[in-house]
Amino acid sequence: MITLDTCRQADAADPLACFREHFHIPEGLIYLDGNSLGAMPVRTPGHLDEVIRRQWGTDLIRSWNTHRWVDLPQRLGDRLAPLIGAGAGEVLVTDSTSVNLFKLLDLALQLRPGRRVILSDTGNFPTDLYMAQGLSRLLGPEYSLRLVEEDDIAAALSPDVAVMMVTQVNYRTGRLHDMARLTRLAREAGALALWDLSHSAGAVPVDLTCCDADLAVGCGYKYLNGGPGAPAFLFVARRHQGQGFPALCGWFGHQSPFEFELQYSPAGDIRRFLCGTPPILSMAGLEAGIELLEETDMSSVRNKSVELTDLFMRLIRQECPDRFRLVTPEIAAERGSQVSLAHPAGYAIVQALISDGVIPDFRAPDILRFGFTPLYTRYIDVWEAVRRLRDIMDSGRWRRPEFNIRHTVT
Numbered sequence: 001m002i003t004l005d006t007c008r009q010a011d012a013a014d015p016l017a018c019f020r021e022h023f024h025i026p027e028g029l030i031y032l033d034g035n036s037l038g039a040m041p042v043r044t045p046g047h048l049d050e051v052i053r054r055q056w057g058t059d060l061i062r063s064w065n066t067h068r069w070v071d072l073p074q075r076l077g078d079r080l081a082p083l084i085g086a087g088a089g090e091v092l093v094t095d096s097t098s099v100n101l102f103k104l105l106d107l108a109l110q111l112r113p114g115r116r117v118i119l120s121d122t123g124n125f126p127t128d129l130y131m132a133q134g135l136s137r138l139l140g141p142e143y144s145l146r147l148v149e150e151d152d153i154a155a156a157l158s159p160d161v162a163v164m165m166v167t168q169v170n171y172r173t174g175r176l177h178d179m180a181r182l183t184r185l186a187r188e189a190g191a192l193a194l195w196d197l198s199h200s201a202g203a204v205p206v207d208l209t210c211c212d213a214d215l216a217v218g219c220g221y222k223y224l225n226g227g228p229g230a231p232a233f234l235f236v237a238r239r240h241q242g243q244g245f246p247a248l249c250g251w252f253g254h255q256s257p258f259e260f261e262l263q264y265s266p267a268g269d270i271r272r273f274l275c276g277t278p279p280i281l282s283m284a285g286l287e288a289g290i291e292l293l294e295e296t297d298m299s300s301v302r303n304k305s306v307e308l309t310d311l312f313m314r315l316i317r318q319e320c321p322d323r324f325r326l327v328t329p330e331i332a333a334e335r336g337s338q339v340s341l342a343h344p345a346g347y348a349i350v351q352a353l354i355s356d357g358v359i360p361d362f363r364a365p366d367i368l369r370f371g372f373t374p375l376y377t378r379y380i381d382v383w384e385a386v387r388r389l390r391d392i393m394d395s396g397r398w399r400r401p402e403f404n405i406r407h408t409v410t
């Protein structure tokens with residue numbers, strides 16, 4: 001039997017407990033949606049204020065040189081690299097995950113001439129699939145996106161597959177794929193592996209180098225706590241750099257942008273995947289988030305993440321037996337930092353929880369998603385969230401009409 005005291009003791013023994021005060025969490029709120037939008041680090045407004053008032057306000061355009069705005073995408077990429085097991089010069093912070101997917105899928109198709117299939121799975125995030133569809137359409141009818149069930153990815157690595165595109169942690173179910181195994185199988189089949197790390201970076205230890213991954217992308221606004229719409233990142237293994245021709249030939253990706261040449265010639269390094277002027281203010285927000293993560297170690301983060309998700313699943317079984325279908329794998333090694341429950345009235349239940357001061361989110365058609373960011377979630381938060389969920393289910397309060405009004409963002 002798990003009690004509130006069990007959770008209090010776990011908080012008292014938590015080596016990461018000190019990180020909570022580095023985040024702005026509104027009093028009384030239980031925030032379980034860091035897998036969608038990470039909470040704001042306390043240092044972020046101060047850092048933005050410095051960038052806005054001094055760097056922009058006072059130093060103005062000189063800041064491109066004096067504050068090195070011009071190479072912020074590479075500098076931030078290099079700081080992010082250790083969190084995902086990449087080397088210096090292999091990561092760039094730029095654009096959105098969607099745009100980066102387009103760039104890297106195109107690169108993969110160029111690196112595997114003669115192979116014209118992008119392989120992915122029906123559990124992948126829609127933007128990944130849409131970008132692949134758009135790119136194939138642009139390249140011509142010989143190119144296609146082949147979609148299979150998640151469990152059939154390995155078997156579908158046929159000789160026409162140029163690139164296997166998988167999201168490491170499934171956004172809906174929280175299932176964690178075996179990156180080392182799938183990357184090896186892709187390589188043995190002659191294909192490249194492109195990983196979407198949106199739900200892993202900052203939450204799950206990732207070792208792109210050890211897994212021999214080829215390409216990767218990911219969001220900056222989830223577990224990296226970069227702020228709404230923060231720039232994304234991309235990874236290109238050193239062995240693939242300097243090859244192919246960028247799909248999006250922006251001037252920041254030119255080998256010498258300030259020569260203003262008429263002919264595009266791509267930078268020889270990771271910079272070729274830049275397009276236009278970096279959004280410095282948004283990048284400054286992400287810089288503060290990455291800086292905070294640099295003060296942690298990913299194995300402690302992972303340990304706590306496994307404990308929080310495990311606690312939540314056990315409490316659901318204890319407090320709300322038979323109310324929900326558990327969608328997330330129970331084996332710790334097979335899940336990321338979220339737990340998903342299925343219920344036909346999932347949307348209304350989530351709305352009722354939000355009105356009770358607990359914020360998860362909902363993914364159609366029936367998934368209640370609870371994200372556990374180890375740096376700011378306490379064990380007692382998990383206890384209290386399940387207690388409020390139980391009350392909502394026992395009272396049937398979720399049936400109220402106001403909880404059934406569908407908002408645009410769920």
Ligand SMILES: Cc1ncc(COP(=O)(O)O)c(C=O)c1O
Nearest residue numbers: 096097098125127167171196198
């Ligand atoms: C796996 C995954 N990829 C990509 C995205 C979104 O990418 P973008 O930043 O381009 O909107 C999300 C958003 O939640 C996601 O979960």
